[in-house]
Amino acid sequence: MSFNPAEQLEKNPEFGQFKGVNPSISDSATYTFKTAKEMMDTFEGKTEGKFLYSRHTSPSNMYLANVLAAMEGTEAANVTASGMGAISTTILQICEAGDHIVSSRTVYGGSYAIMKNYLPKLNIQTTFVNVTSLEKMEAAIQPNTKMLYVEVVSNPLLEVANIPELAKIAKKHNILLVVDNTFSPLLMSPYQLGADIVIHSLTKFINGMNDTVGGVVCASETFINATKSVIDGAAMLIGSTMDSLRSASILKNTKTLAIRVQKHSENALYVSRKLEQEGARIVYPGLASHKDHKLFKTLHNPEFGFGGMITIDALTLPKADKFMELMQKKGLGDLAVSLGFYRTLFNAPGAGTSSEVPEDEQKKMGLSPGLVRFSMGLDHNIEKTYQGIRECMIEVGILETLSV
Numbered sequence: 001m002s003f004n005p006a007e008q009l010e011k012n013p014e015f016g017q018f019k020g021v022n023p024s025i026s027d028s029a030t031y032t033f034k035t036a037k038e039m040m041d042t043f044e045g046k047t048e049g050k051f052l053y054s055r056h057t058s059p060s061n062m063y064l065a066n067v068l069a070a071m072e073g074t075e076a077a078n079v080t081a082s083g084m085g086a087i088s089t090t091i092l093q094i095c096e097a098g099d100h101i102v103s104s105r106t107v108y109g110g111s112y113a114i115m116k117n118y119l120p121k122l123n124i125q126t127t128f129v130n131v132t133s134l135e136k137m138e139a140a141i142q143p144n145t146k147m148l149y150v151e152v153v154s155n156p157l158l159e160v161a162n163i164p165e166l167a168k169i170a171k172k173h174n175i176l177l178v179v180d181n182t183f184s185p186l187l188m189s190p191y192q193l194g195a196d197i198v199i200h201s202l203t204k205f206i207n208g209m210n211d212t213v214g215g216v217v218c219a220s221e222t223f224i225n226a227t228k229s230v231i232d233g234a235a236m237l238i239g240s241t242m243d244s245l246r247s248a249s250i251l252k253n254t255k256t257l258a259i260r261v262q263k264h265s266e267n268a269l270y271v272s273r274k275l276e277q278e279g280a281r282i283v284y285p286g287l288a289s290h291k292d293h294k295l296f297k298t299l300h301n302p303e304f305g306f307g308g309m310i311t312i313d314a315l316t317l318p319k320a321d322k323f324m325e326l327m328q329k330k331g332l333g334d335l336a337v338s339l340g341f342y343r344t345l346f347n348a349p350g351a352g353t354s355s356e357v358p359e360d361e362q363k364k365m366g367l368s369p370g371l372v373r374f375s376m377g378l379d380h381n382i383e384k385t386y387q388g389i390r391e392c393m394i395e396v397g398i399l400e401t402l403s404v
C-alpha cells in the first residue's frame, strides 16, 4: 500500500474536553504542576505529555503539529507563526557561522532574501543553483555545506525538483535535504521521497482562507525536539511559535484540504488546457508541454493532480498590469500576492513576490517581466472563468482571436 497523505490527515481525531467534536482550545501561556520536581523534570524534557510554557508548545499547537506530521509521514512537527518563521528557524538550527547552503535559485522571494541578504551577516553563505541540474547542485557542495534547500514546485516558474535524486546527493555528502512544499501539499510527499525536513507556509493552501499567516516544520522527533530545546533550540529561543487560537482555527481547515486541493488542480488543469489550445503562453505542470511534466508524474500522488498554480506570460509588465486589472474589474479574481485561496489570486512576480531577486538574476532564471502568476480558485463554473480570462487576454492583446 502506498502512502496516502489525505488518509493520514483523517487519522486519530482529537475530541474536546466535554466530548466536543473539535479539540478544546488551550487558552493558556503557562501550566501548573503538582510538584516542584515534576516542573523541573518537564523543564529538562524528562516528562511525557506535560506542557511547560506555550512558546515551547501548547496542546492546540500539538494537535495541529501532529496532523501535519501525519500528512507528511514524519515523526514530529512544530508549528510557527509564519512560513518564514519555519524557514528561518530551520536554517538557524542547522547552520552556524562559517557554514554554507546550496539553494535552488527559484525559491520564494523571502527565502531568497534571507539567504542572500540576511544570513551573510551571520557568516552563513549560500550558492544559488538551477535546481533542474542535478550536476550543478552537487558541484556546488563544499566541505562546509550543511543543507540543500529546494521547493518541490518552484516559485514562480513551476519547475519541479527531483527530490529522490537530490536526496541521494544529500545522503552521499552527509548533508540535509530541506524542502519547502508550500505549493504542493498532498500532491507531493517529499519526506516519502527522501527529504529530511519538509516546511510549509500554512498561509497558503493548507489554511486556505487568507485570514492568517502560519508555518510548520515536519521532521524527525530528534530534529523537532532540538529546535524546541530551552538551552539552544532555534524555534524556542527565537520565539517563532504560533498562537494557540490560530492553531485551533487552522486545524479545522486542514479537514477540507484534500477536496480543496483536488478542486484547485481540476480548475487549473481545465483553464490551462483550454488556453494552451488557444495558443496562450501558459505554464502548468499538468500540461504535456511542461518541461518537467514527466518528472512531476513520477513524483506526485496522482489523485491530487498538478496543483493550483499557473503562469501566463503577458510579455511586458504594462500588459501584465492591464490584464490583471481587467480580470479584477470583471470579478475573475483578486490582484493580490499569496496563493491557495478559494478565490483566484494573481500577481506579476517579477515586480511583486520575486522583487527581492535582482533584475539580471530574474533574466538568468527565465523570469519574464510580464509573467502573471495565478493561484486558481475553487470556482464552481470554471468554463465561465476560463471564458472571462480569455476575453481579458484578447482585450489586452496577449491572445489572438481564433477565427471561428
Ligand SMILES: *Cc1c(COP(=O)(O)O)cnc(C)c1O
Residues within 6 Å of the ligand: 082, 083, 084, 085, 108, 110, 111, 151, 155, 180, 182, 183, 201, 202, 203, 204, 213, 214, 215
Ligand atoms: C508564502 C511562502 C513562504 C513564506 O510564508 P509566510 O507564511 O508568508 O511567512 C515560503 N515559501 C513559499 C513557497 C511561499 O509561497
